[in-house]
Amino acid sequence: MSKQLTAFARADERWGLRNHVLILPLHSALSATARKIADESDGAVAVSHDWSGEVDGDFDRIIKTFSGFAANPNNYATVFITIGTPGELLIIDLAKKLGINKAEVLNVAELGSMSKIAGAGLKIANSLVKEAKAQSRISAPWSAIALGQECGGSDALSGITANPALGVASDRLVELGAASVLGETTEILGAEHLLAARAITPEIGAQIIETVARYERSINYEGIDMRGAQPSRGNIEGGLTTLEEKSLGAAKKAGSAQFSGVLEYADQVPKSGLYFMDTPGHDTEQLTGFAAGGINVVVFTTGRGTPTGSAIMPTIKLATNTTMASAIPDLIDLNAGTIADGIKTLAEVGGELFDLILAVANGQITKAERGLHHEFSLSRMYNTVIK
Amino acid sequence: MRGFDHGNRGIGVRDHQLILPSVVCSTRVSSRIAKEIGAITFAHQHGCGFIGNDVGRITDYFAALANHPNVSSTLVVGLGCETIQGNELADKLLAKNKSTNYLVTQESGGVQGTVDSGVAAAKALQAYYQPTPVLLPRLHLGIDLSNDDLKVDEIVAALTSVGVDITVAASQKNSGLNFSDLMESGVHVILSFPDGNQPASGFPLIPTINVASNSPLHLALSDDFDLSADATNEEIMEKIYSVINGELTTVEALGAGEIIAGREVRSV
Numbered sequence: 209m210s211k212q213l214t215a216f217a218r219a220d221e222r223w224g225l226r227n228h229v230l231i232l233p234l235h236s237a238l239s240a241t242a243r244k245i246a247d248e249s250d251g252a253v254a255v256s257h258d259w260s261g262e263v264d265g266d267f268d269r270i271i272k273t274f275s276g277f278a279a280n281p282n283n284y285a286t287v288f289i290t291i292g293t294p295g296e297l298l299i300i301d302l303a304k305k306l307g308i309n310k311a312e313v314l315n316v317a318e319l320g321s322m323s324k325i326a327g328a329g330l331k332i333a334n335s336l337v338k339e340a341k342a343q344s345r346i347s348a349p350w351s352a353i354a355l356g357q358e359c360g361g362s363d364a365l366s367g368i369t370a371n372p373a374l375g376v377a378s379d380r381l382v383e384l385g386a387a388s389v390l391g392e393t394t395e396i397l398g399a400e401h402l403l404a405a406r407a408i409t410p411e412i413g414a415q416i417i418e419t420v421a422r423y424e425r426s427i428n429y430e431g432i433d434m435r436g437a438q439p440s441r442g443n444i445e446g447g448l449t450t451l452e453e454k455s456l457g458a459a460k461k462a463g464s465a466q467f468s469g470v471l472e473y474a475d476q477v478p479k480s481g482l483y484f485m486d487t488p489g490h491d492t493e494q495l496t497g498f499a500a501g502g503i504n505v506v507v508f509t510t511g512r513g514t515p516t517g518s519a520i521m522p523t524i525k526l527a528t529n530t531t532m533a534s535a536i537p538d539l540i541d542l543n544a545g546t547i548a549d550g551i552k553t554l555a556e557v558g559g560e561l562f563d564l565i566l567a568v569a570n571g572q573i574t575k576a577e578r579g580l581h582h583e584f585s586l587s588r589m590y591n592t593v594i595k
Numbered sequence: 596m597r598g599f600d601h602g603n604r605g606i607g608v609r610d611h612q613l614i615l616p617s618v619v620c621s622t623r624v625s626s627r628i629a630k631e632i633g634a635i636t637f638a639h640q641h642g643c644g645f646i647g648n649d650v651g652r653i654t655d656y657f658a659a660l661a662n663h664p665n666v667s668s669t670l671v672v673g674l675g676c677e678t679i680q681g682n683e684l685a686d687k688l689l690a691k692n693k694s695t696n697y698l699v700t701q702e703s704g705g706v707q708g709t710v711d712s713g714v715a716a717a718k719a720l721q722a723y724y725q726p727t728p729v730l731l732p733r734l735h736l737g738i739d740l741s742n743d744d745l746k747v748d749e750i751v752a753a754l755t756s757v758g759v760d761i762t763v764a765a766s767q768k769n770s771g772l773n774f775s776d777l778m779e780s781g782v783h784v785i786l787s788f789p790d791g792n793q794p795a796s797g798f799p800l801i802p803t804i805n806v807a808s809n810s811p812l813h814l815a816l817s818d819d820f821d822l823s824a825d826a827t828n829e830e831i832m833e834k835i836y837s838v839i840n841g842e843l844t845t846v847e848a849l850g851a852g853e854i855i856a857g858r859e860v861r862s863v
Contacts, residue, residue: 236771237796239638240851256638258855260769260793291794291812316794317811321818322849361676361701394863430860432647438863440643442676490644490862492619512676513701516620536705579706581623585640593652593772593857 214345214570215352218281220307221479223352225504225569226282227340228253228520229333233289234274234296236260241322242289245329251341252287252333253519255584261293265590271295272474273586275302276500278311282520284340285310287332289325292317306476312336345571350384351479353569356498356506356521357390357461360491362439363446363511363528367457369557370509370528370544375463376558377507377565378482382465385480389471389503390462391487391494393423394434399455403484407467415470419486426589438489446511461509473587474500491516492585495523505569507561508576513539516583517576522568525575526561541568541575596839598731603692605664608734608783608839610726611635611800612717613669615661617684617697618642618677624706625672628713632721634670637799637854643677644862654679654687656856659779661688661695665800668694668720672713675701694724731839733760737782737801739773740765741790742808750786753828754835771855774798784838786831795819797846799854802838805846806831821845 216224231254233242239256246254255277259270278286278299286308290296292315300313312332316325357374359366378388390396396403400420407413427434439448448454468481474497477483485501487494491508495518498506506521508514511528513536527533530545542564546552552560568574598606612634616625622638629636641653657679661669669688673681685697696716703709736759738747751761762780764773770789777785778798785803789795791810797803807813807820817823821844822834838844846852 235794236853236855237794237851239853240849244850256853258640258771258853260771260796260855262769291816293792317815321816322794322851323818361674426861427646427863430647432860434646434863440676440678441680446676488644488862492640493644493862512674513705514620514674514676515623515700515706532701536701536708538705538707579623583619583622583638583640585619587862588858589861591857591859592855593767593859 279306361512371460379463517581519582607665737777
């Protein structure tokens with residue numbers, strides 16, 4: 209297989225591994241209209257969400273998430289559907305500052321109704337899809353890849369097969385000049401000191417420790433012991449015994465490279481190096497934060513099996529065990545269970561995964577993409593209910 | 596007033612089969628099943644990664660959705676490893692309503708397997724449940740009062756005088772959260788007075804009649820509202836009766852309607 213990477217060139221030396229036309233509703237009530245446009249179009253994608261413009265403690269975080277998601281380099285264009293509130297207009301402005309490739313704005317109030325938006329949106333979406341299809345990939349440097357690491361539905365083999373295999377592929381990509389990001393703060397609880405020891409400076413190491421402690425404080429403040437929720441029921445059924453076992457296994461995704469920095473949720477990911485991003489373990493909140501940070505491909509390791517994907521980031525599913533990979537093959541792109549079966553070595557599966565990441569980066573469609581799994585979740589810090 | 600006898604769920608004004616994803620991970624599978632059989636579903640971001648009171652809160656919320664009087668039958672679709680276990684939720688629902696079933700993707704052969712089994716299970720539920728048109732003995736109307744400046748005393752008095760039960764939700768500053776509160780109290784129809792800076796919106800299982808204000812946004816979006824700001828009490832009451840008897844609200848016709856469930860603690 210050719211080891212040449214090809215991608216879509218964007219401004220500021222950013223690169224897209226896909227050329228999506230994203231229909232982005234900036235108010236929850238516009239979600240159905242956005243979905244309708246995408247469903248009827250020649251290949252545009254859309255997301256739904258539950259934000260109605262609330263100006264509360266989470267406002268900045270949500271604005272940052274939407275603007276980053278819109279500006280992700282995998283988007284050829286983003287069609288914003290807006291009712292035109294100041295918060296929504298701020299999202300569009302910030303997306304432009306982040307170097308969005310192409311932005312179209314459909315203002316519901318100017319067009320007069322949601323059904324009129326659906327008609328106008330479909331026309332624009334199809335013309336953008338046509339433009340996107342006409343653009344060609346060109347040869348790209350390894351720094352064009354920003355890899356996100358994710359695990360969900362972990363089991364007893366996660367830390368032995370799939371996560372270390374992802375670590376092998378991540379190390380190789382980082383060495384070549386790509387960026388790779390570990391997230392899921394709640395799932396490295398208990399293993400943070402090991403990651404901190406791999407930071408390029410003591411300050412970054414201290415930041416890793418503090419990021420985990422800060423998350424725990426934000427939950428303990430509510431009078432709840434976060435350690436009581438981990439490992440989850442599904443994890444225990446999958447054979448995980450303790451939080452430490454889960455965390456030590458989860459941390460394996462990041463391989464053995466040094467950490468070049470710590471990122472806040474949805475921060476823009478630098479071009480090269482291994483980073484830690486503060487995200488919830490919640491799979492779709494994490495995926496959304498990754499996308500908002502500009503990550504353009506994800507490897508998602510899973511023990512129990514999950515269909516979840518992203519509207520804009522190809523999400524490669526790596527199974528930890530052969531039993532699950534054979535039982536639900538339409539969710540899994542590659543099986544690392546062969547390591548535990550004694551059929552392949554860790555290095556071999558790590559190499560297969562590296563090749564698969566490259567193939568997917570070059571355009572090969574993942575199972576989650578084929579199934580149109582476009583889940584999207586906003587990560588909020590504060591309560592949304594009057595207690 | 597036309598109604599549908601939904602057994603222990605009560606008498607509803609719509610006859611919706613609900614495909615309920617018990618976790619965000621099964622929303623796509625649910626939407627494929629729903630599309631194939633003409634049922635109702637919706638995307639949401641809940642079901643996993645939460646702790647504390649939210650586990651009970653969201654479980655109760657899902658149970659209220661599945662047991663709503665406008666629902667004929669419910670198919671719960673879970674993933675398998677989530678916090679809210681689909682089978683436990685379904686068991687809880689089955690204790691009250693026999694027209695409930697559940698499926699778990701991790702035990703049903705993956706996405707296609709779950710869609711196939713889900714379509715079959717949903718059809719079996721349809722066959723089990725035969726719609727029985729009846730008269731609605733008493734209307735339970737929900738009023739979403741997100742628009743502070745508005746007084747609804749007059750319309751409330753007029754409706755109460757003809758025997759309508761009314762629940763007003765004004766505690767949340769957001770129509771979506773008010774809708775959720777009203778859904779949990781089992782209202783048949785929602786009369787929504789959104790804030791002047793908010794568009795018309797709705798709730799998937801409950802017909803939502805949107806009344807505009809004279810705000811610039813509402814005037815610009817007048818087509819999306821069922822009634823204008825100057826609608827009389829008689830016009831409002833007439834609209835409520837037509838909607839009960841089958842007329843689709845503008846938001847129902849658009850297929851719009853997201854669910855917004857309140858949370859106490861951030862995700863883990």
